[in-house]
Amino acid sequence: MTLKTLSALAAATLFLGACATPVDVSDPVPLQPEWHLAIHGGAGVILRENLTDEQEAAYVAGLNEAMAAGAAVLREGGSAVDAVQAAVLPMENNPLFNAGYGAVFAANGTHELDASIMDGRDRNAGSVAGVMHVKNPILAARAVMDKSEHVMFAGAGADAFAESQGLDMVDNTYFDTERRRKDLERLLEARSDKSVAERRTAADRFGTVGAVAIDSQGNLAAATTTGGMTAKAPGRVGDAPLVGAATYAENGVCAVSATGHGEYFIRVGVAKTICDRVKLAGESVGEAAQVALGEVASLGGDGGVIVIDGAGNVDFVFNSAGMYRGEISADGATTAIFGVE
Ligand code: ASP
Numbered sequence: 001m002t003l004k005t006l007s008a009l010a011a012a013t014l015f016l017g018a019c020a021t022p023v024d025v026s027d028p029v030p031l032q033p034e035w036h037l038a039i040h041g042g043a044g045v046i047l048r049e050n051l052t053d054e055q056e057a058a059y060v061a062g063l064n065e066a067m068a069a070g071a072a073v074l075r076e077g078g079s080a081v082d083a084v085q086a087a088v089l090p091m092e093n094n095p096l097f098n099a100g101y102g103a104v105f106a107a108n109g110t111h112e113l114d115a116s117i118m119d120g121r122d123r124n125a126g127s128v129a130g131v132m133h134v135k136n137p138i139l140a141a142r143a144v145m146d147k148s149e150h151v152m153f154a155g156a157g158a159d160a161f162a163e164s165q166g167l168d169m170v171d172n173t174y175f176d177t178e179r180r181r182k183d184l185e186r187l188l189e190a191r192s193d194k195s196v197a198e199r200r201t202a203a204d205r206f207g208t209v210g211a212v213a214i215d216s217q218g219n220l221a222a223a224t225t226t227g228g229m230t231a232k233a234p235g236r237v238g239d240a241p242l243v244g245a246a247t248y249a250e251n252g253v254c255a256v257s258a259t260g261h262g263e264y265f266i267r268v269g270v271a272k273t274i275c276d277r278v279k280l281a282g283e284s285v286g287e288a289a290q291v292a293l294g295e296v297a298s299l300g301g302d303g304g305v306i307v308i309d310g311a312g313n314v315d316f317v318f319n320s321a322g323m324y325r326g327e328i329s330a331d332g333a334t335t336a337i338f339g340v341e
Contacts, residue, residue: 035074037213037310038327039066039087041097043259043304044206046322048338056337059324062094063335067328070211075330080221080255081119081142084211088138088223091209095177097324098207100136103175103227105184108234112176113227114241115141116152120220120249128164129154135170138225141241143167150216152241175227187231206324208240210257212249216313220255222247222271229262233341238262244272252310253279260303263295264296274307286315293319 041063051059068218070087074080092100103111115137116127129152134140140162144153153161208226215221224247226240239245240264246262248271249255256271265271270292277288278295285307296303297319304318306325314327318339326335 001023024068031050031209031217033214033218034330035071035083035088035214035216036308036311036314036329037067037070037083037211038306038308038314038316039063039070039091039211039325040209040257040259040304040306040316041066041091041324042206042208043318043320043323044300044323045320046206046337048146051337058177059096059337060263060335062091062096063324063326064333065090066209066211067095067326067333070213071328071333074213074215077216079217080213080215080249081117082217083213083215084221084223085117085138085142087211087213087335088225092136092138092225095179096207096331097209098227099209099225101175102177102180102207103208104180104232106228106234106236107184107188107231109184110172110234111227112232112234112236113137113175113225114238115223115225116241116243116247117141117145117223118221118223118243118247118255119145120251120255121255121273125151125243125247125249126156126245127152129237129241130164130235131158131162132172133159133169136207138223139167140165141223141225151243153200154237180230183230191231204288206259206320208259210246210259210306212255212257212308212314214255214308214310216231218251218310220249220251220308220310222255223247224257224259226259231234239265239270242266245270248272248275250275250279254285254307254309256289256305256307258305259323260296260318261301264299264301265303265318266300268292268295269294270305274305278309285309286311286317289315289317293317
């Protein structure tokens with residue numbers, strides 16, 4: 001039963017009670033919302049004909065591992081913010097995804113990683129941009145949120161802060177994988193050929209990861225982490241570390257994690273736009289996400305979002321061919337990859 005249903009039931013009980021015996025409203029029946037977690041592993045040109053059965057199974061296994069980690073937190077009564085962190089961590093360590101180990105290469109052959117996390121309870125947030133040495137950028141973002149008076153650190157200062165917090169640090173080459181190196185080489189070659197340059201954007205950018213969750217206290221949280229876009233200019237920062245662009249969470253309203261062509265998601269302020277529409281216009285998270293992604297599309301961008309509302313309703317909205325995604329609750333887990341299943 002969702003929070004919304006419980007609230008409706010509570011209201012009905014109060015109304016009926018008023019007709020019969022007086023109800024002590026100072027002692028309301030405690031509502032126990034149900035936990036729910038949704039994740040994504042990036043949106044882009046993901047077509048069934050381009051994935052072998054083995055590759056598809058590997059992605060599904062990666063999504064399931066992430067959901068199991070997040071669900072373990074929520075099942076034990078843990079917080080939504082701990083759950084989203086727990087869910088994205090295994091994907092940062094899985095080379096299939098464009099986050100942490102397996103992050104794409106920038107044009108100069110290095111990796112610069114972005115991540116953010118937000119707690120809907122107090123809208124506290126933390127993020128890092130352009131880190132090159134912290135093994136798990138999401139842990140650095142969490143440390144910024146919990147252990148600093150700031151919201152965002154960038155570049156060498158962000159790595160230094162992560163190190164000062166005792167996080168695992170690695171050489172930048174730790175993030176190298178053969179597959180991503182081939183992506184870089186192919187893309188740099190394509191860039192020199194104007195006839196194929198147009199096709200590159202959506203085809204060469206997917207694998208960013210994120211999670212949104214509601215815990216059994218009704219708290220919302222969101223997290224997003226990425227290596228960015230293949231062959232990006234060194235120093236380029238995408239939407240993933242920007243609160244309000246790729247990540248947002250506000251209790252009772254919504255939580256969002258986005259993936260897509262970051263420049264457009266920044267310009268639209270996708271995550272905050274969705275939550276504002278839910279809060280101020282009374283739209284469902286799905287409706288609000290459609291509008292925000294419509295704006296992204298009208299500017300020429302593509303991608304997707306996972307959204308959850310204050311009652312625990314989850315939606316997946318994307319205007320790319322596919323999005324690696326999944327959701328889990330006490331009722332079970334599902335995963336999906338392609339646009340039309
Ligand atoms: N949004 C990420 C970025 O622009 C990329 C992605 O989600 O695929 O850095």
